[in-house]
Amino acid sequence: xxxxxxxxxxxxxxxxxxxxxxxxxxxxxxxxxxxxxxxxxxxxxxxxxxxxxxxxxxxxxxxxxxxxxxxxxxxxxxxxxxxxxxxxxxxxxxxxxxxxxxxxxxxxxxxxxxxxxxxxxxxxxxxxxxxxxxxxxxxxxxxxxxxxxxxxxxxxxxxxxxxxxxxxxxxxxxxxxxxxxxxxxxxxxxxxxxxxxxxxxxxxxxxxxxxxxxxxxxxxxxxxxxxxxxxxxxxxxxxxxxxxxxxxxxxxxxxxxxxxxxxxxxxxxxxxxxxxxxxxxxxxxxxxxxxxxxxxxxxxxxxxxxxxxxxxxxxxxxxxxxxxxxxxxxxxxxxxxxxxxxxxxxxxxxxxxxxxxxxxxxxxxxxxxxxxxxxxxxxxxxxxxxxxxxxxxxxxx
Amino acid sequence: xxxxxxxxxxxxxxxxxxxxxxxxxxxxxxxxxxxxxxxxxxxxxxxxxxxxxxxxxxxxxxxxxxxxxxxxxxxxxxxxxxxxxxxxxxxxxxxxxxxxxxxxxxxxxxxxxxxxxxxxxxxxxxxxxxxxxxxxxxxxxxxxxxxxxxxxxxxxxxxxxxxxxxxxxxxxxxxxxxxxxxxxxxxxxxxxxxxxxxxxxxxxxxxxxxxxxxxxxxxxxxxxxxxxxxxxxxxxxxxxxxxxxxxxxxxxxxxxxxxxxxxxxxxxxxxxxxxxxxxxxxxxxxxxxxxxxxxxxxxxxxxxxxxxxxxxxxxxxxxxxxxxxxxxxxxxxxxxxxxxxxxxxxxxxxxxxxxxxxxxxxxxxxxxxxxxxxxxxxxxxxxxxxxxxxxxxxxxxxxxxxxxxxxxxxxxxxxxxxxxxxxxxxxxxxxxxxxxxxxxxxxxxxxxxxxxxxxxxxxxxxx
Numbered sequence: 001x002x003x004x005x006x007x008x009x010x011x012x013x014x015x016x017x018x019x020x021x022x023x024x025x026x027x028x029x030x031x032x033x034x035x036x037x038x039x040x041x042x043x044x045x046x047x048x049x050x051x052x053x054x055x056x057x058x059x060x061x062x063x064x065x066x067x068x069x070x071x072x073x074x075x076x077x078x079x080x081x082x083x084x085x086x087x088x089x090x091x092x093x094x095x096x097x098x099x100x101x102x103x104x105x106x107x108x109x110x111x112x113x114x115x116x117x118x119x120x121x122x123x124x125x126x127x128x129x130x131x132x133x134x135x136x137x138x139x140x141x142x143x144x145x146x147x148x149x150x151x152x153x154x155x156x157x158x159x160x161x162x163x164x165x166x167x168x169x170x171x172x173x174x175x176x177x178x179x180x181x182x183x184x185x186x187x188x189x190x191x192x193x194x195x196x197x198x199x200x201x202x203x204x205x206x207x208x209x210x211x212x213x214x215x216x217x218x219x220x221x222x223x224x225x226x227x228x229x230x231x232x233x234x235x236x237x238x239x240x241x242x243x244x245x246x247x248x249x250x251x252x253x254x255x256x257x258x259x260x261x262x263x264x265x266x267x268x269x270x271x272x273x274x275x276x277x278x279x280x281x282x283x284x285x286x287x288x289x290x291x292x293x294x295x296x297x298x299x300x301x302x303x304x305x306x307x308x309x310x311x312x313x314x315x316x317x318x319x320x321x322x323x324x325x326x327x328x329x330x331x332x333x334x335x336x337x338x339x340x341x342x343x344x345x346x347x348x349x350x351x352x353x354x355x356x357x358x359x360x361x362x363x364x365x366x367x368x369x370x371x372x373x374x375x376x377x378x379x380x381x382x383x384x385x386x387x388x389x390x391x392x393x394x395x396x397x
Numbered sequence: 398x399x400x401x402x403x404x405x406x407x408x409x410x411x412x413x414x415x416x417x418x419x420x421x422x423x424x425x426x427x428x429x430x431x432x433x434x435x436x437x438x439x440x441x442x443x444x445x446x447x448x449x450x451x452x453x454x455x456x457x458x459x460x461x462x463x464x465x466x467x468x469x470x471x472x473x474x475x476x477x478x479x480x481x482x483x484x485x486x487x488x489x490x491x492x493x494x495x496x497x498x499x500x501x502x503x504x505x506x507x508x509x510x511x512x513x514x515x516x517x518x519x520x521x522x523x524x525x526x527x528x529x530x531x532x533x534x535x536x537x538x539x540x541x542x543x544x545x546x547x548x549x550x551x552x553x554x555x556x557x558x559x560x561x562x563x564x565x566x567x568x569x570x571x572x573x574x575x576x577x578x579x580x581x582x583x584x585x586x587x588x589x590x591x592x593x594x595x596x597x598x599x600x601x602x603x604x605x606x607x608x609x610x611x612x613x614x615x616x617x618x619x620x621x622x623x624x625x626x627x628x629x630x631x632x633x634x635x636x637x638x639x640x641x642x643x644x645x646x647x648x649x650x651x652x653x654x655x656x657x658x659x660x661x662x663x664x665x666x667x668x669x670x671x672x673x674x675x676x677x678x679x680x681x682x683x684x685x686x687x688x689x690x691x692x693x694x695x696x697x698x699x700x701x702x703x704x705x706x707x708x709x710x711x712x713x714x715x716x717x718x719x720x721x722x723x724x725x726x727x728x729x730x731x732x733x734x735x736x737x738x739x740x741x742x743x744x745x746x747x748x749x750x751x752x753x754x755x756x757x758x759x760x761x762x763x764x765x766x767x768x769x770x771x772x773x774x775x776x777x778x779x780x781x782x783x784x785x786x787x788x789x790x791x792x793x794x795x796x797x798x799x800x801x802x803x804x805x806x807x808x809x810x811x812x813x814x815x816x817x818x819x820x821x822x823x824x825x826x827x828x829x830x831x832x833x834x835x836x837x838x839x840x841x842x843x844x845x846x847x848x849x850x851x852x853x854x855x856x857x858x859x860x
Contacts, residue, residue: 046787047780117780118739133742135749150753158774159730160752170752179773183757186764188853195835205657205700206826208748209756209855216753240788266778266787281784312780 038378039252041261041307042139042163044124045285047117047269049311051331052350052361053278055104058085062352066318070275070325083349089283092290093334100343101293102336103396105370107350109330109363113313117269117327120312125163127368127387137163138371139260141386142379144169147259151219154251155262156244163262168208171260172219175247181224184217193217223256230254234295237287241265245292253299259379268311272322285309293336306378306397307336310367317352318359329360333370335396342396369394398427401825402691408825408860409654409699410434410685411499412708416810416822431685435678438501438534443527444488448519451478455520455603479517486735487721489526493704494711500681504533506704507653508540511646512576513743515736516549522736524604525549537646537675541577541633548600554741559596561614566592569632571741577636579645583621590618595629643672647680654684656695657747663689697826697859700747703731705860706759707766710852713811713823715803716766723798727765729776730758756858763852765798772796804845811848816841823851826859 053070057063058077077085078094086094096102112130114120126134136144143153144166153171155164164171174180184190196210230253236242244263251258265285270277289307296302314331330350350361372383372391384390398406400423407414422430451474453462463471496502508529516522525547532540544550545568551557556568569592573583597613600606618627621635636642647668651659666687671680684690701709707727710716718724728734732755733744744750751759754774764770773796778787811819820836828836832854841847851857 046778047782121780122740133740135745157777158754159732159777160754161777165749165752168748172753175775183761183774186761186770188764188850189757189760191835192832192854195831196829197831205698205748205859206829206855209700209751209858210829212751212753212756213760213855216757219753239784241784264777265784266780266782267784269781277783284784 036304037257037259038380039259039261039301039305040374040379041248041263041305043307043309044121044262044264045268045281045309045311046121046264046266047311048120048313048315048327049268049281049331050270050274050278050315050325051311052314052317053274054087054090054282055106055332056085056087057083057349057352059083060349060352063317066352068319069323070319081345081349084345087278087282089279090286092286095290096293096336097344100340101338102334103340103342103344103346105333105335105346105365105394105396106348107330107361107364108310108333108367108370109313109361110366110368111363113329113356113360113363115313115327115329115358117312122162124310124312124367125161127371135162135165136167137161137165138386139262140164140166140170142260142375142381143171145385146379146381147171149219150215151223151256151258153260153262154223154258155264156247157264161262161264171262172216172223174220174223175244177220177224177227180220184220189213189217223251223258226256227251227254230299232295234291234298236291237284239284239288241284242288242291245288246295249292249295249299252296252301252305270315271320271324271326274319274324289336303338305337306374307334308370308374309334309336314361316359317355317361329356329358330363331361333367335370337397340396346394346396365394366391373397398423398425398430399691400821401696403430404822404825405691405696406430406434406685407499408697409503410681411503412493412705412712413822413860415712416814419822427686431682434500434685435534435682438498440498441501441527441531441533442496442498443530444485444492444523446481446484446488446523448478448481448523450474451481451519454478454518458602478519481519482517482522482736483725484721485519485523485526486737487718487724489735490704490708490724493708494715501530501533504677504681505530507650508533509735510738510743510746511649512544512550513738513741514547514549514553515738516552518549518552521548521552521604526736532677534678534681535676537671537677538633538637540677541572541637542630544576545572545595545629545633546598546600546606548604551598551600556595556598557600559592559598560612561593561596562612564589564592564596564614568592568595572633573636575742577633577642577645578639579641582639582641582645587620590620591627591632593618594620594627594632598629637675640668640672643675644668647671650680650684652746654681655690656698657700658698660689663687697824697856699860700750701858701860702744702746702750703728703733703755703759704735706731706762706858709857709860710763710766713848713852714767714807716800719799719801726776727762727798730774731755731762751858759858760853760855763849763857766800767802767849767852769797772798807845807848811844814844816844816847819844819847820851823848824854824856826856828856832856 053072056072056077058074064071072087076088078088079085110130114130125137127138128134139153147153150172153164155161155171155173156175157173158175160170160173227250230250232246232250236246248261267281296305310333311331313328315325315328320326356362368387369391372387373394375381375383375386377397404414422433493502514525528543528547554568554571555565559565566588570588574580593614597609599609615626617624620627651664670683765772
């Protein structure tokens with residue numbers, strides 16, 4: 001048989017198509033309108049959002065006693081139950097709540113909470129125990145096991161976080177598909193790949209590099225070419241987080257076959273002058289989320305999209321001397337979607353009477369139970385195959 | 398020795414062989430080459446960055462300083478001193494590149510990922526880094542005992558909160574799990590007992606070790622079946638009595654210096670050597686002297702860490718960074734920032750360095766720092782950043798990595814050799830056949846350009 005390259009040299013039809021190795025072509029030619037598959041968008045409020053000033057226990061004296069300078073006064077709360085209400089900047093989130101699109105799970109955490117941003121984020125990313133160090137993320141393992149191609153998971157950023165990393169397959173990060181694509185079009189990258197056939201790629205490290213390179217090129221081309229078919233007409237808040245969600249909506253609405261997305265919003269480490277900062281942050285978050293949901297509804301993709309918002313930890317019940325709060329433990333988690341089983345508040349309000357030795361909230365729901373529920377009931381895969389243990393399922397979806 | 402074997406040795410013991418060095422030693426017998434390699438790493442030269450403006454930090458407590466300077470002046474000064482940790486990391490990266498103590502620096506980098514530590518007290522972390530360097534080829538027993546006394550480690554693993562009345566087990570646990578034995582080779586009871594032995598281990602303001610006797614538990618402990626009034630040193634001695642300790646360290650050595658895939662037979666062999674006296678220099682000498690170290694299956698199969706990749710390039714073309722901050726940027730985009738490990742378990746290495754994004758970046762690195770290529774990717778914000786700071790880097794689009802390249806030195810060394818020879822210097826791994834054909838077909842206009850091309854193929858990612 002003629003070697004492929006010889007064939008190309010002899011052929012005047014050497015279009016770029018011929019350079020694509022066969023196993024990559026296979027997925028590029030998949031029909032893209034596989035509508036109906038479920039998508040998950042994971043949002044991290046990075047830095048540790050103060051959950052108590054987000055969902056406010058506005059009838060609890062302990063709350064007001066511990067936070068003389070920064071508590072949210074009763075008339076600044078959008079009251080929901082006898083105990084809990086939304087921070088006033090969360091009015092857009094309240095709209096979602098009214099439509100039954102929001103479920104709030106209180107007191108989410110894990111045993112032996114770690115109060116380092118890095119460590120606690122890693123625990124949330126990898127779904128590990130507090131005492132265990134894992135090198136792969138839960139979304140990464142899902143991508144590896146069930147997505148099979150890097151762009152089945154996209155992080156809206158320029159570099160990839162641990163949450164998106166598997167053992168031999170990772171998700172892909174991009175804030176801008178055009179830039180991502182351009183980076184696979186640099187002279188050497190292109191040259192090497194154009195020369196590359198997949199016949200002799202080994203399982204060893206060099207083969208792994210080539211395989212990753214080929215996948216990177218393929219995924220970035222696919223993301224770029226598919227996503228540019230839909231441009232959102234919705235007006236998102238003019239800030240970087242709004243931009244991240246707009247990009248996410250454009251991916252979803254262009255019917256790209258990505259199953260999981262990860263977006264990190266920064267700024268929540270409010271050790272000092274918390275009030276003014278958190279007001280702005282919550283406003284930015286909830287305004288952007290509302291537009292995002294409307295964008296999806298308009299394009300009939302909301303019914304297949306679930307949005308999970310978490311923070312690596314909550315903050316201490318007692319405020320500090322600088323008008324802020326220090327790193328805490330358990331926190332609330334938001335689930336946004338169309339067909340929630342349990343709408344509104346999923347469980348009881350935080351217990352401010354019984355705190356741990358640091359003065360932090362004690363968890364009642366393990367975050368891995370939320371992951372397990374999403375994996376099994378939403379993404380419809382075996383949760384233990386991703387989390388290595390089986391966890392109790394909740395019934396929010 | 399075969400030329401390829403000399404190059405293999407130098408990729409693993411250092412960051413590639415310098416052509417002048419290579420010319421000097423290539424006719425030497427193996428014993429003389431090794432002697433030369435080890436002799437040049439005999440000395441340990443500390444990193445000592447200019448910290449004169451913070452000298453008061455070494456003899457005054459924060460409380461005293463607050464009183465003398467006032468809260469806000471003190472805060473500013475402290476913040477500035479914390480920024481110096483970055484300068485230390487730049488100084489370290491430069492040392493990796495320009496130091497003559499090749500093997501010692503390579504080993505220091507290795508140990509920094511065994512005894513993982515992070516601290517923003519600049520004096521302490523510089524001292525810690527120099528302790529790694531001084532012990533890098535020394536006696537492992539002394540090494541562990543010194544590490545256990547380092548202020549940075551004491552703080553990082555909360556041993557400074559370890560008191561007789563309320564022991565903190567963090568250091569004792571990681572000492573066994575991550576530094577010496579590995580998970581599963583001790584009991585929870587061993588952790589409890591050994592934590593007691595390290596109670597009261599503390600440090601003075603100048604960074605020297607200090608035992609707070611009132612907080613130390615002098616009572617009897619039972620550890621690995623032995624009973625005694627053990628202190629921390631006794632605990633370390635008992636840990637080292639376990640052959641598992643030698644095996645644990647040798648496993649890490651094997652993966653880092655020999656092959657990410659372990660051959661049990663050779664692992665046993667070097668474990669026996671190390672277990673005899675825990676002499677690190679002796680262990681490394683044994684490995685590099687072994688015939689099997691030069692087996693084909695061990696050559697060119699290791700994925701370089703970002704720092705190894707960067708250093709390897711700079712060893713060939715001396716590059717200095719006009720904006721030091723961009724060194725942080727490069728490290729962050731590739732996922733390894735020296736002195737800022739993400740957690741105490743360290744970097745996993747190997748394939749975990751590689752994902753679509755890091756690989757694209759790594760393949761572009763040579764063009765970025767040698768050829769003024771433009772990059773339009775941004776590093777992530779930090780957890781502690783405000784919303785504005787978290788995203789502020791997204792404003793500028795295309796950026797250059799501003800470097801000064803010493804092409805004269807490169808030309809003096811490499812311009813006269815054939816392109817095939819240059820290829821052999823830069824690429825140690827067996828080439829992918831398609832890429833080999835591509836490289837063969839390139840018209841080489843100058844070795845300078847060819848050098849950048851070679852550094853841009855996937856094979857250069859391996860050593």
